[in-house]
Amino acid sequence: MPYKRFILTREIIHGWGALKALKSVPATRAFIVTDKMMVQLGYPDRVEAILNEKGAECRRFDEVEPDPSLDTVKKCLAQVMEFKPDLIIGLGGGSPIDAGKTVWAFYEHPDLAEMEWDEMRRQLPRRSLRQKAKYVAIPTTSGTGSEVSFGAVISNHQVDPPDKRILFSFQFTPDVAIVDAELASSMPPDVTAATGYDALVHALEPFVGGPVSDIVDSLAVTSIKNILKWLPQAVADGSDVTAREKMHLAATMAMAAGTNGTGSLNHDLAHQLGSFYHIVHGIANAVTLDHFLVWLYKYNPEAQAMLAEELGMEVKSTRDGAQKLIKAMVELRQKVGLPGSIKEIGIDEGVFMSQLDRLIEYTLASGLSSQKPTPEEVKEIYLKAWEGAEPALPPE
Ligand SMILES: NC(=O)c1ccc[n+]([C@@H]2O[C@H](COP(=O)([O-])OP(=O)(O)OC[C@H]3O[C@@H](n4cnc5c(N)ncnc54)[C@H](O)[C@@H]3O)[C@@H](O)[C@H]2O)c1
Ligand SMILES: [Fe+2]
Structure with missing residues (x-):
């Protein structure tokens, strides 16, 4: 029987109010990838307050759309490259978490962002992450499970209809997942x-x-x-x-x-x-x-x-x-x-x-x-x- 492999996010912190545990994650410069709804709900402010309290500087990008596009990822990347974080946080549903993972990979290996779509998807799994930053996922939907997956779903709008694909890398499982149901309780039915x-x-x-x-x-x-x-x-x-x-x-x-x-x-x-x-x-x-x-x-x-x-x-x-x-x-x-x-x-x-x-x-x-x-x-x-x-x- 062939051997099997089971890969998981290193640390899963869960339970009502688990967000507070973010203070135990090492960071001096944290970049939050999120969407406008999260801003309306005040979640990025809460994340930044926890990080500021331990002396970390924060920056955010809040323009991730549902089913994020490669264009959005690249727009966010420009800000990440300038800010040089040692921690990237995906905060929201699967869309911000996946956009954040992809930005993370491009930040670690900027040449991936310059590659043609199919070539980038081939190269990505061969690249190791975590040289410049760690990744924390904070899901606010009880759905995609991107906080533990080795996929990131991104759409390429250079073709019509857009090509929606899972980008795969075993390195994509975040370092920490904070699974706080309080953040999901604002979801409408x-x-x-x-x-x-x-x-x-x-x-x-x-x-x-x-x-x-x-x-x-x-x-x-x-x-x-x-x-x-x-x-x-x-x-x-x-x-x-x-x-x-x-x-x-x-x-x-x-x-x-x-x-x-x-x-x-x-x-x-x-x-x-x-x-x-x-x-x-x-x-x-x-x-x-x-x-x-x-x-x-x-x-x-x-x-x-x-x-x-x-x-x-x-x-x-x-x-x-x-x-x-x-x-x-x-x-x-x-x-x-x-x-x-x-x-x-x-x-x-x-x-x-x-x-x-x-x-x-x-x-x-x-x-x-x-x-x-x-x-x-x-x-x-x-x-x-x-x-x-x-x-x-x-x-x-
Ligand atoms: N990476 C993976 O392993 C994986 C797995 C399955 C799906 N996906 C991808 O994830 C994306 C979908 O993610 P999703 O279903 O989590 O939705 P989403 O992130 O697209 O969010 C959907 C809507 O719900 C809002 N929302 C999110 N949390 C909320 C909250 N707590 N309160 C109120 N509103 C809230 C968002 O602002 C958005 O408007 C798709 O692109 C899908 O293909 C990824
Ligand atoms: Fe799914």
Whole structure:
């Protein structure tokens, strides 16, 4: 059996009010990468107050947009190069954390920023980070788990439609993740639902793709259980401290599993839907998930049934288990008020159908899936997701 590797952020500080622990992170010059909403909520001010108290000087860039672009990263880089920080902090949802990771890599190796897109993506994993600065991630959504992942999702707008890709580097796992649910408690219900569903998919994908290892599987199962139980409550009552704490840590655990697991087609679909139609990442994941599971069933039916069993469902046969798992995913989507089809999101049908071949081509090139779908299979998934068709497994 081939050996496996499990990589994790060195220190994960979690719990209500954990932000205070930032004072224990060494820094003399700290650069915060964030967005305008964080500024409105006063979070960068709170971070700077903690750092100023220990004598560190701070600078911030607050222009990160959802699904950050390479252009934004380069704009931020110019300020980072001038400020010369010894600590970079990604503060916000996955967008500021990913933009911050990429800025960090470019700051360490400025030649990467000058390279052509594909060449930069090839070179990045070979470069070691942490020569100039350490990286702290402070998530404010309970979703992406970027605080423990070795990916950063960035869109290249030099091409049309933009090319949204995961930049990979095992060095990208931050030095410290501060997982403070108090910061997530300001999320409105729609952001809570979408980001929480994204976390669910991060945990689900490595398990159903074919169990990876006991470490990954146990993290995946615990986080899925907690998301099924607590996401509806976090959406219904955002002030519920237990629901917020359970969801915040579940998102981190889900990505600890996801980033160390096998890649899967659902994120290829979601990334391309997101970049073609600006669909919120968690919603893009949610509208394709049941159809993805039906497709995946032919590759690995047992894994879906095993997961259903692990989640405490009564499983009479492999097919029965898989069906129950898919049903639970659909029910959660409905309970938290996420759309059930691409059509429902409000995309124009003519535009969607005329771009479908291109969407399929980009999805196949997206490259996360460990199974190799055909263009016809991807088309079938997209058409079912467009309609919100009833997910039906093949007969026994
Ligand atoms: N690096 C990874 O491992 C990884 C994994 C999955 C997804 N992603 C990427 O992350 C991005 C999505 O990140 P996201 O889903 O966290 O959303 P986001 O960072 O794009 O934020 C979405 C919106 O929610 C707001 N928001 C964030 N926290 C808030 C809070 N506490 N209160 C109120 N509003 C808040 C933001 O300001 C923004 O308007 C996508 O680009 C996705 O592809 C990365
Ligand atoms: Fe995701």
